[in-house]
Amino acid sequence: xxxxxxxxxxxxxxxxxxxxxxxxxxxxxxxxxxxxxxxxxxxxxxxxxxxxxxxxxxxxxxxxxxxxxxxxxxxxxxxxxxxxxxxxxxxxxxxxxxxxxxxxxxxxxxxxxxxxxxxxxxxxxxxxxxxxxxxxxxxxxxxxxxxxxxxxxxxxxxxxxxxxxxxxxxxxxxxxxxxxxxxxxxxxxxxxxxxxxxxxxxxxxxxxxxxxxxxxxxxxxxxxxxxxxxxxxxxxxxxxxxxxx
Amino acid sequence: xxxxxxxxxxxxxxxxxxxxxxxxxxxxxxxxxxxxxxxxxxxxxxxxxxxxxxxxxxxxxxxxxxxxxxxxxxxxxxxxxxxxxxxxxxxxxxxxxxxxxxxxxxxxxxxxxxxxxxxxxxxxxxxxxxxxxxxxxxxxxxxxxxxxxxxxxxxxxxxxxxxxxxxxxxxxxxxxxxxxxxxxxxxxxxxxxxxxxxxxxxxxxxxxxxxxxxxxxxxxxxxxxxxxxxxxxxxxxxxxxxxxxxxxxxxxxxxxxxxxxxxxxxxxxxxxxxxxxxxxxxxxxxxxxxxxxxxxxxxxxxxxxxxxxxxxxxxxxxxxxxxxxxxxxxxxxxxxxxxxxxxxxxxxxxxxxxxxxxxxxxxxxxxxxxxxxxxxxxxxxxxxxxxxxxxxxxxxxxxxxxxxxxxxxxxxxxxx
Numbered sequence: 001x002x003x004x005x006x007x008x009x010x011x012x013x014x015x016x017x018x019x020x021x022x023x024x025x026x027x028x029x030x031x032x033x034x035x036x037x038x039x040x041x042x043x044x045x046x047x048x049x050x051x052x053x054x055x056x057x058x059x060x061x062x063x064x065x066x067x068x069x070x071x072x073x074x075x076x077x078x079x080x081x082x083x084x085x086x087x088x089x090x091x092x093x094x095x096x097x098x099x100x101x102x103x104x105x106x107x108x109x110x111x112x113x114x115x116x117x118x119x120x121x122x123x124x125x126x127x128x129x130x131x132x133x134x135x136x137x138x139x140x141x142x143x144x145x146x147x148x149x150x151x152x153x154x155x156x157x158x159x160x161x162x163x164x165x166x167x168x169x170x171x172x173x174x175x176x177x178x179x180x181x182x183x184x185x186x187x188x189x190x191x192x193x194x195x196x197x198x199x200x201x202x203x204x205x206x207x208x209x210x211x212x213x214x215x216x217x218x219x220x221x222x223x224x225x226x227x228x229x230x231x232x233x234x235x236x237x238x239x240x241x242x243x244x245x
Numbered sequence: 246x247x248x249x250x251x252x253x254x255x256x257x258x259x260x261x262x263x264x265x266x267x268x269x270x271x272x273x274x275x276x277x278x279x280x281x282x283x284x285x286x287x288x289x290x291x292x293x294x295x296x297x298x299x300x301x302x303x304x305x306x307x308x309x310x311x312x313x314x315x316x317x318x319x320x321x322x323x324x325x326x327x328x329x330x331x332x333x334x335x336x337x338x339x340x341x342x343x344x345x346x347x348x349x350x351x352x353x354x355x356x357x358x359x360x361x362x363x364x365x366x367x368x369x370x371x372x373x374x375x376x377x378x379x380x381x382x383x384x385x386x387x388x389x390x391x392x393x394x395x396x397x398x399x400x401x402x403x404x405x406x407x408x409x410x411x412x413x414x415x416x417x418x419x420x421x422x423x424x425x426x427x428x429x430x431x432x433x434x435x436x437x438x439x440x441x442x443x444x445x446x447x448x449x450x451x452x453x454x455x456x457x458x459x460x461x462x463x464x465x466x467x468x469x470x471x472x473x474x475x476x477x478x479x480x481x482x483x484x485x486x487x488x489x490x491x492x493x494x495x496x497x498x499x500x501x502x503x504x505x506x507x508x509x510x511x512x513x514x515x516x517x518x519x520x521x522x523x524x525x526x527x528x529x530x531x532x533x534x535x536x537x538x539x540x541x542x543x544x545x546x547x548x549x550x551x552x553x554x555x556x557x558x559x560x561x562x563x564x565x566x567x568x569x570x571x572x573x574x575x576x577x578x579x580x581x582x583x584x585x586x587x588x589x590x591x592x593x594x595x596x597x598x599x600x601x602x603x604x605x606x607x608x609x610x611x612x613x614x615x616x617x618x619x620x621x622x623x624x625x626x627x628x629x630x631x632x633x634x635x636x637x638x639x640x641x642x643x644x645x646x647x648x649x650x651x652x653x654x655x656x657x658x659x660x661x
Contacts, residue, residue, distance in 0.1 A: 053613055084618075093632060104628065
């Protein structure tokens with residue numbers, strides 16, 4: 001299968017602190033990869049670096065996406081090339097309604113049938129007139145993020161901790177939405193790929209992930225079947241991974 | 246019967262003594278520069294106005310077709326050119342120039358210059374000595390006209406001093422919405438607009454007053470406004486300034502005299518070029534259980550200077566509650582914002598006054614968030630700015646809310 005994304009010897013710092021220390025990563029079109037790792041290991045930093053947030057400064061290495069070196073491209077350019085992100089903690093944008101944002105992203109009316117369907121599915125009809133994430137619960141924020149991504153239709157989806165702050169009742173809804181977003185429920189979409197960060201692994205009950213990676217102290221230290229990795233982490237934590245390294 | 250000549254003469258004499266008195270705030274304007282006087286004839290309908298004037302009026306919310314208005318008042322320079330009352334509302338309200346009203350009603354003596362001190366400064370004095378009309382609107386007791394009254398105070402020529410005195414009386418149990426557009430039809434006009442506004446909201450009455458200012462680089466503006474609210478009355482003041490102005494200074498006062506009276510100020514200001522903007526609101530809470538809220542959103546771009554003032558003054562023996570919320574975004578290294586909230590409690594031991602004030606840059610995290618959704622940096626900044634200025638103003642007619650949002654959107658986009 002053709003390669004979609006590759007990072008080569010990626011060194012990234014935030015402020016004075018070096019966060020990623022030489023990450024070599026590769027994934028193909030249509031692959032769903034899961035990142036595991038303890039807090040502060042660099043999972044979110046890796047994702048934010050892929051999206052192009054300037055706070056994450058690339059000191060060495062490069063990012064190749066769809067065969068193009070995007071290391072120096074900004075967030076907007078990467079988004080237009082088909083990278084999309086669901087934030088773990090998205091900012092609040094008071095005054096700009098979710099409805100308005102959806103209309104800007106989709107360049108169409110909120111009442112467009114395809115859009116309405118997604119809003120209903122994610123149970124967000126009552127949130128459209130509110131400022132983005134303004135007073136949203138954890139679950140509402142995640143659903144809003146997924147709704148925006150469903151409309152944005154990126155080729156590479158980055159999802160940072162979809163379960164965090166979501167109550168049990170809503171986890172299934174979030175899981176189904178991710179499944180739908182990734183097009184894995186029906187005919188397999190060969191193009192759309194994903195990187196998902198998960199702490200709990202709940203999301204693996206809904207998403208048919210291809211590969212798992214463990215990131216510790218800014219380095220990718222091993223990869224394998226995501227369910228096996230999860231089982232191992234649940235049994236022994238990341239202690240053995242550190243030793244294994 | 247007109248207002249007594251004795252009273253008018255007393256006012257004149259007090260004004261003469263104050264004609265050189267500088268205002269407490271704002272740069273001092275040499276009003277002697279503005280001596281031009283132009284007499285204009287009336288028009289039959291707003292449709293008959295010159296195109297340039299019509300367009301200027303429309304931008305400030307004026308509906309030329311008057312379909313959803315209960316009445317209209319239009320003044321150009323020093324002349325009243327149009328007054329009308331929708332037939333459906335005859336007997337519910339009256340609209341005329343203040344000049345006509347003080348000749349017609351002797352009882353107006355109880356209202357005319359009773360709130361704004363005639364000798365407050367040279368600008369109040371100038372209006373008293375050289376008044377050039379202004380509107381008088383009165384809603385009869387219990388009447389609630391469905392549509393707003395619109396007024397437009399327009400300046401078309403240079404070196405004009407437009408000295409209007411506006412009076413609104415909302416009688417007991419009545420309700421009124423007023424949309425006022427103050428504007429220039431020529432972008433390079435030099436001059437001054439002086440506006441005295443005295444509003445009376447009687448027992449259980451409601452007044453929603455929305456003012457859109459649309460001035461230009463060489464124009465000075467000095468409004469002086471007092472609103473008195475009686476028991477259970479409600480006053481809402483919406484103010485929008487999104488175009489450059491040479492200087493504007495105003496500090497309108499809502500005097501909550503009655504028990505359970507309330508006032509709310511919503512202020513939206515976008516400082517452009519080298520505008521000098523000194524705006525505020527003062528709420529005096531004298532009635533028991535009175536309530537006040539003052540919300541201001543300001544953006545300072547280019548070389549603009551903005552003073553955003555807010556005073557809450559509690560004087561009641563009973564309970565009162567008031568809050569100030571004053572936020573600013575600074576867009577330019579050469580711009581300045583001064584946020585000056587002030588809370589005063591004068592022996593009001595049960596009053597609860599609070600404020601929050603902030604000045605900051607546009608939030609980069611928000612910009613980047615929107616960029617990650619495929620929105621350019623310019624569009625992201627424009628969307629956030631628009632959102633910042635979009636106060637969800639309660640009681641605002643939907644069409645006006647739409648219109649204000651559209652003006653904000655265009656201004657934010659143009660300012661990028």
